[in-house]
Amino acid sequence: MDYKSIKKFTMKILNSLKTLTTGNKKLPQTASGLALATHPQSGTDAASHIEIGAGSNAHSSVGSAAKPARMETRGLTVMYGKATGVHNISIPIHTRKVTALIGPSGCGKTTFLRALNRMHDLTRIARVTGEVLLDGKNIYDSDINPVLIRRRIGMVFQKPTPFPTMSIFDNVVAGLKLVGIRNRSILNEACEKALRQAALFDEVKDRLGDAAVSLSGGQQQRLSIARALAVEPEVLLMDEPTSSLDPQATNRIEELIHSLKKEVTIVIITHNMQQAARVSDYTAFFYMGKLVEMGKTKSLFTNPRQKKTEEYITGRFG
Amino acid sequence: MMRLQSQVKSTSILYRWLGDRIFTVVVVLLGASIILITAGMAWVLFDEGGLALREFGFFGFLSGTTWDPAVQLQFGAWPFLFGTLVTSGLALLISIFPAIAVGIFSAEYAPKWLSSLIDNLVQLIAAVPSVVIGIWGIFVLAPWMRETVYMPIYLWAETSAPGLIPILGHPIGYGMTTATIVLSLMIVPYTAALSKDAIESVPKEQREASRALGATRWEVIRMAVLPYARSGILAGTVLSLGRAIGETMAVAMLIGNKNTLPFSIFGAGATMPSVIVNEFREAVESLHLSSLMAIGFVLFIIALIVNLLAAWIIRKYSISGGKVV
Ligand SMILES: Nc1ncnc2c1ncn2[C@@H]1O[C@H](COP(=O)(O)OP(=O)(O)O)[C@@H](O)[C@H]1O
Numbered sequence: 297m298d299y300k301s302i303k304k305f306t307m308k309i310l311n312s313l314k315t316l317t318t319g320n321k322k323l324p325q326t327a328s329g330l331a332l333a334t335h336p337q338s339g340t341d342a343a344s345h346i347e348i349g350a351g352s353n354a355h356s357s358v359g360s361a362a363k364p365a366r367m368e369t370r371g372l373t374v375m376y377g378k379a380t381g382v383h384n385i386s387i388p389i390h391t392r393k394v395t396a397l398i399g400p401s402g403c404g405k406t407t408f409l410r411a412l413n414r415m416h417d418l419t420r421i422a423r424v425t426g427e428v429l430l431d432g433k434n435i436y437d438s439d440i441n442p443v444l445i446r447r448r449i450g451m452v453f454q455k456p457t458p459f460p461t462m463s464i465f466d467n468v469v470a471g472l473k474l475v476g477i478r479n480r481s482i483l484n485e486a487c488e489k490a491l492r493q494a495a496l497f498d499e500v501k502d503r504l505g506d507a508a509v510s511l512s513g514g515q516q517q518r519l520s521i522a523r524a525l526a527v528e529p530e531v532l533l534m535d536e537p538t539s540s541l542d543p544q545a546t547n548r549i550e551e552l553i554h555s556l557k558k559e560v561t562i563v564i565i566t567h568n569m570q571q572a573a574r575v576s577d578y579t580a581f582f583y584m585g586k587l588v589e590m591g592k593t594k595s596l597f598t599n600p601r602q603k604k605t606e607e608y609i610t611g612r613f614g
Numbered sequence: 615m616m617r618l619q620s621q622v623k624s625t626s627i628l629y630r631w632l633g634d635r636i637f638t639v640v641v642v643l644l645g646a647s648i649i650l651i652t653a654g655m656a657w658v659l660f661d662e663g664g665l666a667l668r669e670f671g672f673f674g675f676l677s678g679t680t681w682d683p684a685v686q687l688q689f690g691a692w693p694f695l696f697g698t699l700v701t702s703g704l705a706l707l708i709s710i711f712p713a714i715a716v717g718i719f720s721a722e723y724a725p726k727w728l729s730s731l732i733d734n735l736v737q738l739i740a741a742v743p744s745v746v747i748g749i750w751g752i753f754v755l756a757p758w759m760r761e762t763v764y765m766p767i768y769l770w771a772e773t774s775a776p777g778l779i780p781i782l783g784h785p786i787g788y789g790m791t792t793a794t795i796v797l798s799l800m801i802v803p804y805t806a807a808l809s810k811d812a813i814e815s816v817p818k819e820q821r822e823a824s825r826a827l828g829a830t831r832w833e834v835i836r837m838a839v840l841p842y843a844r845s846g847i848l849a850g851t852v853l854s855l856g857r858a859i860g861e862t863m864a865v866a867m868l869i870g871n872k873n874t875l876p877f878s879i880f881g882a883g884a885t886m887p888s889v890i891v892n893e894f895r896e897a898v899e900s901l902h903l904s905s906l907m908a909i910g911f912v913l914f915i916i917a918l919i920v921n922l923l924a925a926w927i928i929r930k931y932s933i934s935g936g937k938v939v
């Protein structure tokens with residue numbers, strides 16, 4: 297029995313149950329309390345059960361993006377030797393929402409972001425303390441493999457970073473090949489899906505074999521996003537993804553972020569206040585390595601609680 | 615303040631004009647002199663070797679298999695060209711992977727102190743004069759190879775596979791294999807250092823991009839580092855080949871110096887630099903001298919080709935600013 301025949305079968309039961317209940321409705325409501333209590337009741341029960349079953353089935357076929365993990369930080373501190381990168385940050389990262397990190401340059405935004413997928417492991421002098429909880433589990437626990445964490449929490453950098461010796465296609469599926477997927481049709485499908493998500497597919501569909509570096513800067517950045525999305529991460533971290541792009545390319549990336557948050561939790565650093573206001577649901581304002589305040593983007597921009605925040609968003613410094 | 619400014623201006627106009635001119639002239643002269651010296655060297659070698667090249671023809675000289683300065687006065691460079699190509703090529707093959715591995719280890723895996731220790735050792739090996747390496751080869755490596763490798767194999771062949779004897783050659787210890795091993799040791803530092811440079815110049819962003827995709831350390835190297843560094847590594851290898859081809863003293867001390875084909879695996883042979891250094895003082899016949907010069911000219915051309923090849927590889931395959939150029 298395959299999936300389709302099961303579906304057909306359940307639909308049949310569902311339909312017959314429906315006619316049963318509607319048929320029952322024609323009966324006088326008060327006629328038989330017993331009949332009403334048994335047949336239609338069990339009918340709706342079965343129907344709702346099947347609905348849920350079918351629903352969850354459809355979801356699981358979407359993949360890991362179906363149910364992104366919950367994420368939050370607790371007392372997160374990053375030190376570079378004796379210097380503090382960020383100090384004692386405790387914030388929630390809302391699931392399937394866009395969280396913007398803003399603040400003057402050098403305030404620790406990048407430092408904080410890189411702590412979220414253990415990128416500091418690569419920097420010798422960086423030391424991370426505190427917790428980053430992913431579904432309640434600290435990703436810095438000793439039994440956690442950082443490689444697996446980075447597969448669940450993708451990252452897009454300030455500058456586009458295509459692998460220069462690889463084609464467009466190979467760039468997109470690079471992460472999938474890492475996990476051992478070699479099946480051409482799976483790779484093709486994943487490549488197309490990721491490129492579509494990154495709103496790049498139509499521009500490159502006829503030249504997937506071309507070198508990735510033949511693309512324009514904006515296209516390269518969308519390619520970097522597609523590459524990060526291809527492994528179906530639950531969280532996507534973006535460090536000023538539009539800072540090296542022209543307004544038009546920036547626009548496209550912003551639209552992209554908007555459509556992506558249906559499936560992926562996004563944390564984005566931006567220098568640009570308007571951008572934070574446009575794309576994010578929540579905003580965290582950092583200043584000198586500390587969190588000044590975090591809240592719904594709208595309320596933070598229209599009604600900041602802290603004076604520092606107000607000064608920054610009105611452009612008095614930064 | 616104003617006075618100071620006018621002062622600066624009046625002295626600096628002439629100074630700057632003149633300084634600029636002088637600097638330009640000096641730079642151009644120095645640059646041009648390098649070209650002139652190189653061209654002059656090539657010309658001298660070509661001119662001095664002219665007698666032999668006219669006598670045998672350029673390609674006839676290259677492909678001539680007889681080198682007989684005593685009786686026939688016949689000079690063909692093929693035995694030495696062959697010896698050079700075989701020893702250098704094999705030395706490159708033997709050394710390339712260990713050397714690249716050293717480069718990768720030093721650049722990517724070793725902690726800082728170990729990495730700098732390796733770098734210093736590598737530089738030390740490169741700095742040992744080749745005559746010292748030759749002496750070490752004569753007193754340590756060659757006898758050891760003879761006792762532990764050549765002799766047992768030779769004795770085995772004598773009883774079990776006599777057909778192999780001519781190919782193996784006399785196991786005197788000094789010969790093609792010993793020279794090749796020493797050559798490969800001598801070029802490891804170059805390939806390793808150049809590979810390490812190439813690996814270290816891979817931008818941090820490339821490594822991080824692959825890390826962020828969930829690559830392990832080795833996967834980062836395979837996916838981002840080696841492809842990016844490939845031109846540097848390849849060019850480094852070619853330059854090391856150039857070193858091997860030009861290496862003179864150690865090879866001359868260890869290769870056994872036999873002027874006539876056939877060469878054998880363990881037996882004596884010769885290379886272009888080794889025959890020059892061995893026969894130069896004894897060459898009385900002008901055709902003999904000219905033939906040695908002609909070999910020098912061929913070596914010069916090979917060196918030129920190798921360097922051009924390295925430059926071409928760098929131009930063709932190097933990556934700058936994310937663009938393949
Ligand atoms: N690799 C590093 N080594 C030492 N200090 C660093 C490093 N990276 C960042 N810092 C320091 O940490 C602070 C925060 O930097 P960063 O997180 O990059 O700020 P932002 O992204 O907000 O501009 C700065 O003072 C910066 O100098």
Ligand SMILES: [Mg+2]
Pocket residue numbers: 405406407535
């Ligand atoms: Mg930053």
